[in-house]
Every structure is written in C-alpha cells, then in structure tokens.
Amino acid sequence: MSVTAAPPSAIPNDISSVIEADRAHVWHHLLPHKPLETTDPRIIVEGKGMRVWDATGKEHLDAVSGGVWTVNVGYGREEIADAVRDQLVKLNYFANSAGSIPGAQFAEMLIDKMPGMSRVYYSNSGSEANEKVFKMVRQISQLRHGGKKYKVLYRERDYHGTTITALSATGQPQRAAQYGPYTPGFVEVPHCLEYRNQFPDAEDYGIAAANAIEEVILREGPDTVGLLCLEPITAGGGVITPPPSYWPRVQEICKKYDVLLHIDEVVCGVGRTGTWFGYQHYGIEPDFVTMAKGVASGYAAISCTVTTEAVFEMFKDDVSDPLHYFRDISTFGGCTAGPAAAIANMNIIVRENLLENTIAMGERFVNNLQGLAEKHRVIGDVRGKGLFCGAELVADRATKEPADEKKVQAVVADCMAQGLIIGATNRSLPGFNNTLCFSPALISTADDIDEITAGVDKALTRVFS
Numbered sequence: 001m002s003v004t005a006a007p008p009s010a011i012p013n014d015i016s017s018v019i020e021a022d023r024a025h026v027w028h029h030l031l032p033h034k035p036l037e038t039t040d041p042r043i044i045v046e047g048k049g050m051r052v053w054d055a056t057g058k059e060h061l062d063a064v065s066g067g068v069w070t071v072n073v074g075y076g077r078e079e080i081a082d083a084v085r086d087q088l089v090k091l092n093y094f095a096n097s098a099g100s101i102p103g104a105q106f107a108e109m110l111i112d113k114m115p116g117m118s119r120v121y122y123s124n125s126g127s128e129a130n131e132k133v134f135k136m137v138r139q140i141s142q143l144r145h146g147g148k149k150y151k152v153l154y155r156e157r158d159y160h161g162t163t164i165t166a167l168s169a170t171g172q173p174q175r176a177a178q179y180g181p182y183t184p185g186f187v188e189v190p191h192c193l194e195y196r197n198q199f200p201d202a203e204d205y206g207i208a209a210a211n212a213i214e215e216v217i218l219r220e221g222p223d224t225v226g227l228l229c230l231e232p233i234t235a236g237g238g239v240i241t242p243p244p245s246y247w248p249r250v251q252e253i254c255k256k257y258d259v260l261l262h263i264d265e266v267v268c269g270v271g272r273t274g275t276w277f278g279y280q281h282y283g284i285e286p287d288f289v290t291m292a293k294g295v296a297s298g299y300a301a302i303s304c305t306v307t308t309e310a311v312f313e314m315f316k317d318d319v320s321d322p323l324h325y326f327r328d329i330s331t332f333g334g335c336t337a338g339p340a341a342a343i344a345n346m347n348i349i350v351r352e353n354l355l356e357n358t359i360a361m362g363e364r365f366v367n368n369l370q371g372l373a374e375k376h377r378v379i380g381d382v383r384g385k386g387l388f389c390g391a392e393l394v395a396d397r398a399t400k401e402p403a404d405e406k407k408v409q410a411v412v413a414d415c416m417a418q419g420l421i422i423g424a425t426n427r428s429l430p431g432f433n434n435t436l437c438f439s440p441a442l443i444s445t446a447d448d449i450d451e452i453t454a455g456v457d458k459a460l461t462r463v464f465s
C-alpha cells in the first residue's frame with residue numbers, strides 16, 4: 001500500500017495530546033484494553049474516497065467501510081455534509097410525533113425502493129430498529145392473539161444488536177455471555193451455512209435448513225411464535241450466503257404458521273450486496289425490514305424500521321382500547337440530520353450507478369478470492385454477494401477444522417501493517433472466528449479490488465508459509 005508522509009490535510013499539531021486524552025479517557029468498542037496500556041491507540045484522522053489516514057500520517061485502504069460495513073459511498077462526500085449543514089441551520093430537531101421535510105421525503109424515496117412496504121419508523125441504531133420490531137410483535141400478540149404469540153425465533157450465528165433484548169436474539173454466544181439474564185421468549189434456529197452443513201443426509205441443504213425452522217415452530221407451538229428474525233446474509237457470523245432453495249421455503253413456513261418475517265438489513269441494506277436490499281435477491285416478501293449502517297453511510301446516525309400497511313393497520317384496529325397504538329418514541333429519531341444525509345446518500349448511489357458497480361466489483365472480488373484459494377490451501381471456502389465477501393480459513397481442507405484464531409488475527413494484523421484494513425468473523429464465535437471479511441465501499445474500482453487482493457495474498461503467504 002502506498003504510504004504518504006501526511007494525510008491530505010495536515011495532522012493537528014496537538015495530536016500527541018489527543019492520543020493521551022484518548023488513552024486516558026476513551027473506552028473503545030469491542031477491545032480488550034490491557035494491550036492499549038503499552039501501545040498507542042489507533043486514531044483515524046481523515047478519510048477520502050476509499051482511504052483513511054491515521055494519527056501517524058499513515059494511509060490505509062479501507063476494505064471494511066469504516067470497520068463495520070458502514071461508509072457505503074466512501075469518505076469525504078461534501079454533498080452529504082452540505083445537505084446536513086443546510087438542514088441543521090434550518091431545523092435541527094423536532095420530536096418525530098411531528099413530521100419533518102427530510103423525514104417525509106426520505107421515507108417516500110425509501111418506500112419507492114421497497115415494493116410491498118409502506119411505513120418507516122425512525123430511530124438511531126440497528127439495535128434500536130430491531131427492538132422496535134420486537135416491541136411491535138409483542139403488542140400485536142396482545143392486540144390480536146391474547147398475548148400468546150409473542151416468541152421470536154432468531155438464527156444461530158446471526159447478530160441483531162447490543163441492547164439486552166437484541167442480545168437475547170443473538171446467535172453468537174460470547175457476545176451475549178455475562179450480560180444475562182436475558183429477555184424471555186427468544187428461541188434459536190440452526191444456521192444455514194452450506195459449507196458447514198448440519199444436515200449432511202439431506203438431498204437439498206437449503207430446504208433442510210429451512211425445515212429446521214419449521215421443527216422449532218412446531219416444538220414451541222405455532223400459536224406462540226410471532227416472529228422470525230433473520231439477516232438476509234449473515235454478516236459478522238461469517239458472510240453466510242444462504243443456499244438458493246432456503247428463502248422460498250422459509251417464506252412458505254412463515255405464511256403457513258402466521259409467523260411475521262423480519263429481515264435485518266442493518267449490514268446488507270442500501271446497496272451493499274448490489275440490490276437496494278439483500279432480501280431482494282431472493283424474492284422474499286418480508287413484514288418488517290430494519291436498516292441502519294449504510295442508510296446515511298455514517299454521515300449521520302439514522303436507522304429505520306420499515307413495515308407493511310397491513311402491520312401498520314393492526315395498530316389502528318381497536319380505538320376503544322386506549323393502549324392500541326404504538327406508544328414508543330426515540331428522542332433522536334427526530335434529528336433531521338439523519339434523513340437529510342440519507343437522501344443525499346441515496347442520490348449518490350443512483351447518480352453514480354453504485355448498485356451496478358457493486359455487482360461488477362463484487363464478482364471481480366469473488367473471482368480474485370477464488371484465485372487466492374487455488375494458491376493458498378488455508379482458504380476452505382469463498383462466499384459473497386456484491387461487495388460483501390468472505391474467505392473462510394481452515395487448518396485442513398478435508399476436515400474443515402477452523403484455522404487457528406491467532407493466525408487469522410495475524411493475517412488481519414499483517415494487512416494493517418501494509419496499510420490495508422480488513423476484518424474477520426466476530427471473535428465471539430468460538431471455533432468459527434476464522435473467516436476473513438471484506439466490505440469495501442460501493443465506489444470500489446477494479447484497481448482497489450486488486451490492491452486488496454494483493455495485500456491479502458501477501459499476508460496469507462507470510463502467516464501460513
């Protein structure tokens with residue numbers, strides 16, 4: 001990777017005091033802090049396009065869109081900053097019990113991309129957007145099913161957020177460990193990663209994995225199960241692209257047992273996989289869709305819980321019941337910066353044909369990774385959809401024993417030393433934190449994709465030979 005002497009604008013003179021302030025006072029996300037006592041915290045100072053610069057002036061090619069699949073349209077978009085600024089000086093905030101101009105306009109734009117959907121509920125994070133669904137389903141259970149149909153099914157290896165209730169729906173055990181007791185009524189169904197087929201005797205793995213959901217519904221009692229909550233493609237759990245027969249069968253099962261279907265598009269939403277939403281690859285008709293990260297590419301905090309008119313109508317049914325409507329508010333769901341940024345973000349995706357680019361660059365990326373698999377036996381499986389790709393590393397291709405976690409982390413660290421930021425499966429998956437994860441911005445060029453591949457090639461060679 002190219003290393004420049006300084007980022008596009010100079011590092012502030014007082015950067016060492018910034019580093020000290022960070023070390024003294026900031027509690028970073030997801031990190032064990034003991035090692036930070038002896039190393040400098042990593043501070044990212046500036047970003048432009050696909051690249052970021054850290055406090056030492058080192059340039060990094062960002063192959064994970066801000067670390068966690070967020071900066072879909074790339075860094076330094078003045079058009080989004082201008083839209084946010086213009087909106088903030090006009091009206092920064094009013095509680096969303098009143099409407100706002102950007103709130104209404106973005107809702108209309110969004111629904112236009114989501115046939116079958118009709119209503120948008122604004123909040124601030126993916127976790128919160130998912131919690132709204134869980135609350136709505138519990139209330140529907142009260143309004144329609146005598147309180148009985150309240151259970152939520154979630155899938156092994158999926159993740160839906162960080163609050164206690166969202167953690168109750170996590171299929172990544174160490175994420176939730178030590179934070180219990182959890183919210184009752186959440187039940188796990190098996191994952192659908194074909195490479196690690198849990199139903200080896202089945203003729204069709206996708207059908208078998210979907211049928212396993214039906215078994216759980218029957219075991220729990222169909223009249224107790226209100227919601228099935230799934231990522232369209234599992235993200236932090238290992239970039240799991242479901243087999244083709246999986247989704248149609250899942251939809252059929254939901255219809256059969258009157259179970260509402262919630263697709264968590266917090267990662268896949270707004271272009272990441274080359275369609276507006278991940279579920280649109282599979283012809284599914286969800287009842288709820290949630291989204292956050294790419295909605296405004298991290299230029300402002302915004303999340304959306306989107307649902308159908310049929311669901312919305314249930315909250316208008318019995319006006320004689322004073323509790324019949326959705327009695328929920330998210331204070332900052334009334335911030336206008338979010339929808340203002342989201343409108344500009346969506347305009348950029350359309351104008352620059354970023355969905356088409358994502359499909360083309362995603363195919364190139366998967367081909368490149370398959371090329372690496374021919375050279376590096378440690379790559380057991382390559383998966384991907386659009387600019388959302390993964391390479392699962394194994395100690396032995398025959399047994400599929402996962403590669404040593406320390407070596408997987410060494411690949412990530414080697415890339416980082418080269419000036420290339422990549423990711424790996426969430427460390428909370430004991431035994432399965434062995435998938436390298438890539439999600440570069442939707443503006444990636446062929447050169448960017450080849451540069452990422454070359455960096456990973458070097459790292460794999462150094463770590464595994």
Ligand code: PLP
Pocket residue numbers: 068124125126127128130159160161162231235236264265266267292293
């Ligand atoms: N859903 C999925 C699929 C996610 O990957 C995440 C976060 O990574 C969330 C929900 C939670 O989003 P947030 O961190 O914005 O609360």
